[in-house]
Amino acid sequence: SSNTRMDAPPLSPSLESVADGGPEDLLERLSTCPAEGLDEKELEALKAASLCLEPCGADLKTPFGSPLTFFGALRSPSEDPTPAMWDAVRTKWPILASKSDEEMQPALVHIAAVQVDRRSLPKPPF
Numbered sequence: 692s693s694n695t696r697m698d699a700p701p702l703s704p705s706l707e708s709v710a711d712g713g714p715e716d717l718l719e720r721l722s723t724c725p726a727e728g729l730d731e732k733e734l735e736a737l738k739a740a741s742l743c744l745e746p747c748g749a750d751l752k753t754p755f756g757s758p759l760t761f762f763g764a765l766r767s768p769s770e771d772p773t774p775a776m777w778d779a780v781r782t783k784w785p786i787l788a789s790k791s792d793e794e795m796q797p798a799l800v801h802i803a804a805v806q807v808d809r810r811s812l813p814k815p816p817f
């Protein structure tokens with residue numbers, strides 16, 4: 692038997708990656724998402740959180756035991772952020788401190804719909 696690798700199917704053309712237009716293009720595409728309940732500065736903070744590769748905190752881990760990043764917590768394709776993850780967002784981005792999970796979640800759905808390759812993001816300074 693041979694070990695042949697099957698090529699992955701092409702991504703949908705509607706799902707552009709950050710590499711297609713660079714970070715500036717990504718921020719422009721993110722700026723068009725709806726944000727009921729969030730003002731412009733709060734929405735910018737939530738977008739920044741969704742692109743942050745810093746750990747959410749010592750107690751938040753991936754299923755494999757490594758530190759969970761804000762990027763991983765907010766852009767998981769299969770799970771919404773937990774209350775502890777939202778608390779970590781509020782701590783790092785104080786402008787969001789008065790916002791409930793329920794107020795941030797709808798905006799996050801639209802933010803996370805813009806596909807981002809984490810390899811294209813700046814590495815955290817540690």
